[in-house]
Amino acid sequence: MLQAKDLGLALVIALAFISGPAARAGEQTVHVYNWNDYFAPDTLTGFEQETGIRAVLDLYDSNEVLEAKLLAGSSGYDLVFPTTHPFAARHLKAGLYQPLDHSKLPGLERLDPDIMANLAKVDPGNRYLVPYMWGTTGLGINPDRVHAALGEDAPLDTWGLIFDPEQAKKLAGCGISLLDDPTEVFSAALTYLGKDPNSQAPEDLEAAAELIKQVRPYIRYFHSSQYISDLANGATCVAHGYSGDILQARERAAEANKGVTVIYRVPREGAVLWVDVMAIPKDAPNPEAAHALIAYLLKPEVIAAASNHIFYANANSAATSLLSAELREDPEIYPPPEVRARLFTPSERSEREIRNLNRLWTRLKSGR
Amino acid sequence: MKGRSWPLLSVLAFGYAFLYIPIVLLILYSFNESRLVTVWSGFSLKWYGELVHNRQLLESAWLSVRIAALNATVAVVLGTLAANALVRHGRFRGRTLFELLLTAPLVMPDVIIGLSLLLLFVAMQQTIGWPESRGFTTITIAHITFSLAYVSVVVRSRLLRMDRSLEEAAMDLGAHPLTVYLQITLPLIAPALLAGWLLAFTLSLDDLVIASFVSGPGATTLPMVIYSSVRMGISPQINALATLIVALVAIAVLIAGQSMRRR
Known part of the structure; x- marks a missing residue:
């Protein structure tokens, strides 16, 4: 039978081994x-x-x-x-x-x-800061289902898919998702309205909030990563999201080979870089x-x-x-130069502006 | 099927299916050709080949195993001491408080344990200079704090059910209390120690929340790697690694079972 002494020795050796070699000096x-x-x-x-x-x-x-x-x-x-x-x-x-x-x-x-x-x-x-990789925030689209809902010649590279109540209503059945990020969504809404995406003017923000409120019933959910898999397996057909994520969804859909196609479009009105x-x-x-x-x-x-x-x-x-x-x-x-010319970065906001935006955002998300 | 009703058997089958189908699927998809973990496209061993060259994944798995083993060992020692104090030393002063503190980590949310330990480590580093950097040591300490509670519960119940007359007989025969403890008590509660060790090992191996709070440079544990790969899509290499772990555990359990039977 194992003696307690041996056990102790084995333990010490094991611990020395487990804790690993010390970092090499120099x-x-x-x-x-x-x-x-x-x-x-x-x-x-x-x-x-x-x-x-x-x-x-x-x-x-x-x-x-x-x-x-x-x-x-x-x-x-x-x-x-x-x-x-x-x-x-x-x-x-x-x-x-x-x-x-x-x-x-x-x-x-x-x-x-x-x-x-x-x-x-x-x-x-x-x-x-030194830039490493970059991308855009645009639309992930399932073209087959969007065309089926809106007609063959409906343009895809537009925020109208989400913010035009007529189109959003028709697309609600196959699923629209928005990012869970007030800055991104308000920038997109302001761009669609043809206003400065970084505008802080209360009337501009009110207009954007009104626009989002109109299409709120047609938005399936607000989430910042869920759309990757939902787009890839066809659970949703229009997603507001990051280019890298949507290209990943495109890749996954292609690999799964189940007849789902995903494309990414930078809306012609402009998009966040x-x-x-x-x-x-x-x-x-x-x-x-x-x-x-x-x-x-x-x-x-x-x-x-x-x-x-x-x-x-x-x-x-x-x-x-x-x-x-x-x-x-x-x-x-x-993106080609003419698209790149329409990209913009969100500018910094003051604490008060962020609070305002968050308040509007909570109200919109809860649908009141 | 005499004597056994099929409803009972189907409940049994359902139970096994519930427990093991996820594991079986995980193993099956490790041999999948496709990069997608959910679509079958053909048999292949390529993910095992890629796994061998994935330094990040292998290093983190090794780190997790080392932390888990050290954590389990220390937790068993400390947990056994704590259980002894509670079972053998009657109503000592501060017993209620001790018991409360010992069981607190069982019910405390991981987020709170993780955050408070992180703040403690940062404060210690600023005042006494130790731990110099967060990593292996801090994760292990954090894991010991909660594993120890689980171990003491397991060992305590075993100590309570143990036949004290065996110890008394040894002492009657003139054995030193330490000898009694090492030769009689420890072997009798050995199954509980083993169970406690395995429990502590497992708890440490799959802890994500606490580890991500108290980890530092050079210390990414396996659960952290897996969770961080969700953004770019989980690679079947993780299935391959998990299959290897399941295989190792199965072999260990088989060997343990064999040696138990022989006794």
Whole structure:
């Protein structure tokens, strides 16, 4: 029978084994906190080979989780990838990031000037944020069912599918979903009305609220990710959503091969441009290494490989020629210039404006 | 089918189906060719091949297993001590409070445990400089706090049902109290210790909420990886990994069952 002494010894050995080797001294490490599957498989290994800095990747599933970690303080991460609006903008106000040393980031000048100008609205002088991937907020559409409801020649690239009560009524049967985000929905409604999407004028907001109220009965639900699977399996036919998510739904629908097609359209009235950015937290243990990683990700061939893998547009003008033709020529991912001219970023709102908007929003969602 | 009514059998079948169909489907789809986890398109082992090269997923699985094992071991030791105190030491001062504090984690929501531990760790780091960074250590500590409560419940009930006369006989024969405890008591409550260990292991392995609060750089546990992949679509590699885990557990249970029978 096993003696207690042996058991104790076995325990000590097992614990020493379990707690793992101590970190090797002198080795540089960069801690990266990113969305899952948001690099190419060889992005970080390539970085390690080139610089000798060890890259440790941790994953988060939502901007909120990232935000909680950053706000709690001393998160220990060197490089994070928040979505600009409203997260990175809010983090900048809270002073969570450190300014970048542009001299360590060769290749910044290759970034798309339009996107940099848009980012400068929340980050004047582009001192804190470097764009990583970008996309738009538009419409995910099941063309067969929308055409069946509205007629063969109904235009698809319009917010009218959601905000025109006549059309919305006909589409209610096959399902319309909106994002659960007041800024996005109000921007879209204001765009449809032909007003400034960032307008704060009370009469504009009232008009938008009135418009949303009219179509409220035809909206099946407000949710910011549910539509991906619902579109893919045909449970809904019009979804207000992020380009990346809807392209994923398109992919899934194609793979399932059950006769559901999904397309993404940027409405001709205009749409929100969203950008996921890279930023270095104020208390990052190793900002030097974080700069090195940003510089690596600014290389056209590196970012092009990432885009080719994840099917998101990047902000590097020099990388466009290196993309796979399939990606580069996809107007849903890289919209043509005339569509890009109609994209806009939501501007920052004051606390009071946010409160107003939220109040209107709660009233609308509850349908009163 | 003499003596057994079919309604009883069908209830049994329903029960088994309810418990095991999800697991069987998960295993089946790990051999699916398609990237979609819900549509069958043909037999393939490619996800196992890809899994071998997925450093992130394998490292997080290994991390989770290490945390779970260490957590279970420490929780069994502490939980057994706590159960001993409650069963063997009568009405000591502060007993009610001790009992209350010990069972609190059983009913406390994960979110509250996670958040309060996170705040504690941050405050400790700022005042005494430890833990230097959050990760393996903090997740393990957090898991021990709630696992310990479960272990003590299991061990306590076993201690209560144990025949004390065996211990008394050993002491009559002149055995030292420590020897009695190690040679008589521990082997008698061993099944409860094993059950407590496995329970603590499982609780730790599938905890998402507490771990995501107290984790830090370099410490992404398996549940966190799985949950974070929901946005881009779950890959069948996760089915493959889960199948391997189920297989390992099944083998372990078989071996344990065999060795129990031989005794």
